[in-house]
Amino acid sequence: MGGLSGGHYVAYVITDRYEDLAVSESTKDSGETPENTDTKTIEKRWVYCSDTQVRPASLEEVLKCQAYLVFYEKAAPEEPSEAS
Numbered sequence: 001m002g003g004l005s006g007g008h009y010v011a012y013v014i015t016d017r018y019e020d021l022a023v024s025e026s027t028k029d030s031g032e033t034p035e036n037t038d039t040k041t042i043e044k045r046w047v048y049c050s051d052t053q054v055r056p057a058s059l060e061e062v063l064k065c066q067a068y069l070v071f072y073e074k075a076a077p078e079e080p081s082e083a084s
Contacts, residue, residue: 010050012062016043 048057 008051010048012057012065012067013047013049014044015047016045 046057046059046062048055048061
């Protein structure tokens, strides 16, 4: 893999947009526009990202990797729903 001064780096990212990435990759070369461009919420998934590929990753795979940097994203609290 490499060290801090050089080598091959990868990232594991949790996202709810993996389906969008798969659609854009499949239509990128063909020049087609996806028929359904609605932004629907799907479940969050782990994704492996490297110089050469983006692919789904299991939680087990993520937990086995030897991470040396971890980033967190601050999420806004959900708004309470009002009962009618």
